[in-house]
Amino acid sequence: xxxxxxxxxxxxxxxxxxxxxxxxxxxxxxxxxxxxxxxxxxxxxxxxxxxxxxxxxxxxxxxxxxxxxxxxxxxxxxxxxxxxxxxxxxxxxxxxxxxxxxxxxxxxxxxxxxxxxxxxxxxxxxxxxxxxxxxxxxxxxxxxxxxxxxxxxxxxxxxxxxxxxxxxxxxxxxxxxxxxxxxxxxxxxxxxxxxxxxxxxxxxxxxxxxxxxxxxxxxxxxxxxxxxxxxxxxxxxxxxxxxxxxxxxxxxxxxxxxxxxxxxxxxxxxxxxxxxxxxxxxxxxxxxxxxxxxxxxxxxxx
Amino acid sequence: xxxxxxxxxxxxxxxxxxxxxxxxxxxxxxxxxxxxxxxxxxxxxxxxxxxxxxxxxxxxxxxxxxxxxxxxxxxxxxxxxxxxxxxxxxxxxxxxxxxxxxxxxxxxxxxxxxxxxxxxxxxxxxxxxxxxxxxxxxxxxxxxxxxxxxxxxxxxxxxxxxxxxxxxxxxxxxxxxxxxxxxxxxxxxxxxxxxxxxxxxxxxxxxxxxxxxxxxxxxxxxxxxxxxxxxxxxxxxxxxxxxxxxxxxxxxxxxxxxxxxxxxxxxxxxxxxxxxxxxxxxxxxxxxxxxxxxxxxxxxxxxxxxxxxxxxxxxxxxx
Numbered sequence: 001x002x003x004x005x006x007x008x009x010x011x012x013x014x015x016x017x018x019x020x021x022x023x024x025x026x027x028x029x030x031x032x033x034x035x036x037x038x039x040x041x042x043x044x045x046x047x048x049x050x051x052x053x054x055x056x057x058x059x060x061x062x063x064x065x066x067x068x069x070x071x072x073x074x075x076x077x078x079x080x081x082x083x084x085x086x087x088x089x090x091x092x093x094x095x096x097x098x099x100x101x102x103x104x105x106x107x108x109x110x111x112x113x114x115x116x117x118x119x120x121x122x123x124x125x126x127x128x129x130x131x132x133x134x135x136x137x138x139x140x141x142x143x144x145x146x147x148x149x150x151x152x153x154x155x156x157x158x159x160x161x162x163x164x165x166x167x168x169x170x171x172x173x174x175x176x177x178x179x180x181x182x183x184x185x186x187x188x189x190x191x192x193x194x195x196x197x198x199x200x201x202x203x204x205x206x207x208x209x210x211x212x213x214x215x216x217x218x219x220x221x222x223x224x225x226x227x228x229x230x231x232x233x234x235x236x237x238x239x240x241x242x243x244x245x246x247x248x249x250x251x252x253x254x255x256x257x258x259x260x261x262x263x264x265x266x267x268x269x270x271x272x273x274x275x276x277x278x279x280x281x282x283x284x285x286x287x288x289x290x291x292x293x294x295x296x297x298x299x300x301x302x
Numbered sequence: 303x304x305x306x307x308x309x310x311x312x313x314x315x316x317x318x319x320x321x322x323x324x325x326x327x328x329x330x331x332x333x334x335x336x337x338x339x340x341x342x343x344x345x346x347x348x349x350x351x352x353x354x355x356x357x358x359x360x361x362x363x364x365x366x367x368x369x370x371x372x373x374x375x376x377x378x379x380x381x382x383x384x385x386x387x388x389x390x391x392x393x394x395x396x397x398x399x400x401x402x403x404x405x406x407x408x409x410x411x412x413x414x415x416x417x418x419x420x421x422x423x424x425x426x427x428x429x430x431x432x433x434x435x436x437x438x439x440x441x442x443x444x445x446x447x448x449x450x451x452x453x454x455x456x457x458x459x460x461x462x463x464x465x466x467x468x469x470x471x472x473x474x475x476x477x478x479x480x481x482x483x484x485x486x487x488x489x490x491x492x493x494x495x496x497x498x499x500x501x502x503x504x505x506x507x508x509x510x511x512x513x514x515x516x517x518x519x520x521x522x523x524x525x526x527x528x529x530x531x532x533x534x535x536x537x538x539x540x541x542x543x544x545x546x547x548x549x550x551x552x553x554x555x556x557x558x559x560x561x562x563x564x565x566x567x568x569x570x571x572x573x574x575x576x577x578x579x580x581x582x583x584x585x586x587x588x589x590x591x592x593x594x595x596x597x598x599x600x601x602x603x604x605x606x607x608x609x610x611x612x613x614x615x616x617x618x619x620x621x
Contacts, residue, residue: 023436024429026421026467030391033466036420037387044417051414052405135401139462141367142395143418144387301367302386 037144044145045153050160064165067117068172071110075234076103076176092236100180100265107178108187108260109233111169115191116253118165119199120224122158124216127206137300147296151203151289158199162192173264180265187260190278194256197281198227200288207295227253255281314344318470318501319364323373326359333359335525336373343469346502348516350509350607352617356525357505358398361474364503366390378470391419394463398474400455402447408458409434409443416465429465436491437461453484460491471495473504477511489514509607521611528614533607540613541605542567544583548576548590548597558595565589570612579609 028036037044053060080102084091091101130137130150137150166188173179179187202219209215230240230247231254237245248254255277261267262274319341326334334356341347349357362368364377366386375382377389402411412430413423421429434440437457442450450458456476463471476492477485492515496502506512512519513533521528521536529536546566550558552574559571566580580586583602590597611617 023432023467024425026419026429027425028420030466031388033420034388034391037391037418040420041418044420047417048403048414051410052403055405134404135399136403136405138397138399138401139403139415140418142365142390142393142397142463143415144391144420145418146387301362301369302390 034144037149038146041145041149042152042156045140045150046156046160048140049153049157053157053161060161060164064168067114067165068110068169072103072107072172072176072178075106075110076178079234080106094267103176103178104180104265105261106234107173107176108191108264109231109257111166111173111187112191112194112253112256112260113228113233114165114169115162115195115256116198116224116227118161119158119195120202120220122154122161123199123203124206124219126154127203128209128212128216131207131299132210132212137296141300141302145302147300147302148293150300151293151296154203155196155200155289158195159192162195163188166191178264181263183266184264186263190256190259190263193278193281193285194252194259196288197252197256197284200285200292202288204288204291204295207292207299227251232257252281252284314342314499316343317341318343318378319347319503320376321360321364321373322375324360324363324370324375325372326356326363326368327371332525334363334370337520337522337525337527339520339527339530341501341503343501344499346496346515346517347504348512348519349503349505349522350507350512350516350519350611351505351522352507352611355522357522358474360522361472361503361505365393365395365472391466392468392470394466394468394471396456396459396463396471396473396476398478400459402455402458402462404447406447407443408439408445408447408450411447411458412462412465415462419466421466426465433461433464436464438487451484453480453487456480456484456488457491460488464495468500470501470503473502475505475507477506477508485511509611512607519607521607521614523611523615523617529610536607536610537605541609542579543581543605544579544586545603545605545609546578546580546583546586546590547599547601547603548578549574549599550576550595550597558597561593561595562590577609577612579605 026033083102087093087099091099092105093099140150141147170179170185170188173184206216226247230244231237231251232248233253237248237254240248258267258269259274259277262269317340319339321340322338323336324334324338325332325336337360349360351357359368363370363375363382366377366382366389369383378392380389382389403414406414409430412433413426416426416429431440431443434443437460439454439458439461442454447455447458460476473492477488480488489511492502496515502515504515516533518530518532519536520530529540531539548558549555555573555576556571559569559576562569562576562578566578566586568579570577570579578586578590587600587602590600
């Protein structure tokens, strides 16, 4: 790192300080500074994001630890006892005479749902806060940072939180004995991908809102909750009437859940379908990302 | 003055902002209407005008965060449409509305902001302390931003804008909403920066602020430049040396104004008072008394930019 220079042009005296002349001078010229921010701007946003998170880090951690405990006891232990006792075949049938305990069946879905919940939270109120409530986007706007780097940095921050949440969730799944396959860890990245597939389009939507009049509560109630309930989370999608199965097909949660099941207990499906699911989730995420960058650029002008 | 290690910064007297027929439209509404001006390095340049005159829009274009509709604009010789980040790296910006991060502590606000200029922590940590000293906020370093008064937040915003040691500072209504004492502290800080050679570009609708801080200013109304010059020259050109303010009661002001013909250079009848523009206010007051008119109150004062604005637009600066 370049050394820091202190000029000693002291003619005007130092009382009160004259930072522009007598103070510390930055080690980078403006053009060097702009070039550096072009390369690393997104990481500075991430740094800001993590620093701000220290204020509510405990909430994040408690949610990440508490949620799996509550759901695993309720669904994985309580509901599972009922289901396993009544399916006869030793759990949820997989076809070809195989079956898995209900806990194992529901575990990847719960983890994928946790990712969706985090994505829903991080891509609504904080976005509105940046543009309107706390106007935190307008500080960086005046710096060399570009608006697309705000989007990217935000995504990096959300990625950190998704990996933390899903990682902890996965540890609890292991403790509860809910992951029979060694490849089970792969449900962490697939759940995170599902989080982005849902979160980035939501971010684009949230960034376009000028006035929040309860839209986010509606999203929570009429998008997130139905996703949670009807994406093959608690029962296979095939158990739903054919007329409403389409909801699962378009649901990013269903696809990330199914990917988690392939990884977690070896649910059998054709390879092309697995690839298709990954592509679909990636496509949703990419579309949301591009759209969000456009909206940010329009609103911030940078 | 050591400029050796800043090859890309302007020397004193160089043109740092150049606008020609600068125009900004929002749909059918023309916020800035083909204005032209130049600012030189080290100068303190003001945009004076009422709310909605197009001052902030102009500032946002200079600051590289709003694209012009037409015309030419160069900041430090760079086109903001193509070199936004490079231009912003040169500037310090104090926005009209504070946008400090309330979730961070006072000192952290400076450090986080400095990171957005790509500056290392080893520079930012001592720099933050130095700036807090300058902003008289050293004892608040670990306080929450929420706990600061309006004037303190403003000073912190100014301190923040200096974190990259900019040679040019954009200040949009820097003291709006502050009490008189807080304004004077702020002016003092800005004056020190001006003395140290920082180019100041500020918008204001306070004439006293413009008079205190600006070497030269443009008077803007409805997106157009009405006049340009130093505060003293503008007053000389568009007003008399003194102004006699008379109050006859809101019912009678207009009627009495009709009887004042010939006193001073001209008169202006406002709803709450009558203004008589004269080089010798006391003499004008004697003439008024001589005509048997007895105002409720009378005041002789020096002409201000407010009078210039009134003369140019027929309206008062603060509606």
